[in-house]
Amino acid sequence: MQVTTQHQGDLGRGMGLSVTEATRRAQIVAATITTLAEVGYPRTSFARIVQRAGLSSTRMISYHFAGKKDLMAATVGAIVDTWDAFLAERLPAHADRIAMLRAQIEAEVAFLGAYPEHAKALVEIGRHADDDTLDGLVWQDLRTGRMERQLRQGQREGAFGGFDAAVMAMAIRQALDGVALHHATRPNLDLAVYGRELADLFERATRA
Numbered sequence: 001m002q003v004t005t006q007h008q009g010d011l012g013r014g015m016g017l018s019v020t021e022a023t024r025r026a027q028i029v030a031a032t033i034t035t036l037a038e039v040g041y042p043r044t045s046f047a048r049i050v051q052r053a054g055l056s057s058t059r060m061i062s063y064h065f066a067g068k069k070d071l072m073a074a075t076v077g078a079i080v081d082t083w084d085a086f087l088a089e090r091l092p093a094h095a096d097r098i099a100m101l102r103a104q105i106e107a108e109v110a111f112l113g114a115y116p117e118h119a120k121a122l123v124e125i126g127r128h129a130d131d132d133t134l135d136g137l138v139w140q141d142l143r144t145g146r147m148e149r150q151l152r153q154g155q156r157e158g159a160f161g162g163f164d165a166a167v168m169a170m171a172i173r174q175a176l177d178g179v180a181l182h183h184a185t186r187p188n189l190d191l192a193v194y195g196r197e198l199a200d201l202f203e204r205a206t207r208a
Contacts, residue, residue, distance in 0.1 A: 025064050027053055029078045032071060036121035041128045072125050076138050079118045083142070086111050097154035098207065102199040104150070105172065109195035112180050119180060144169040151206065161208045172202055 017025070031053035035044045046058040046068075055061070065071040090107040092099060112119050126139035148169035154160040175198055183189045 037117035097159035106195035
């Protein structure tokens with residue numbers, strides 16, 4: 001995960017941390033993302049994270065995070081920040097609902113190629129998070145909540161047709177999950193083509 005020195009300093013000031021402390025936290029979170037992507041949530045331990053980060057002791061993690069749940073919450077936050085920044089660069093500032101939906105789908109497919117470890121780590125955390133925890137709520141909102149709200153707003157504006165927005169949001173998410181699984185076994189997959197094809201498919205499915 002790329003974190004600039006200025007970002008680290010801003011984060012440290014916002015949390016009451018020094019630049020050094022914010023940098024160390026970012027290092028631990030980056031190692032956590034890589035470990036989650038490599039071995040999965042159940043096997044992600046402080047010992048593995050320490051080894052990945054090149055730290056001297058698990059006490060380095062315990063100093064900055066209260067426990068595994070606290071670390072995972074921070075990791076989710078970092079991934080979401082990266083996700084949101086990536087999508088914000090690719091979503092048009094002024095576009096109709098159909099164009100926005102297309103851009104959203106294509107950007108999410110592109111994210112799989114740009115940040116494969118982030119995508120895998122988020123899935124691992126989401127699979128093992130309780131629905132009523134912060135991690136679980138964030139996971140559900142990322143998976144379908146945002147898309148469902150976008151679809152409902154488009155229906156109210158007359159851009160989209162009559163369909164169950166929750167079902168359509170889940171269909172879009174499952175299609176994106178399918179691309180992620182396919183890409184995991186075929187790293188050279190042309191994600192740009194897949195993104196356009198999925199955007200075409202769901203544009204036809206949702207159009208009024």
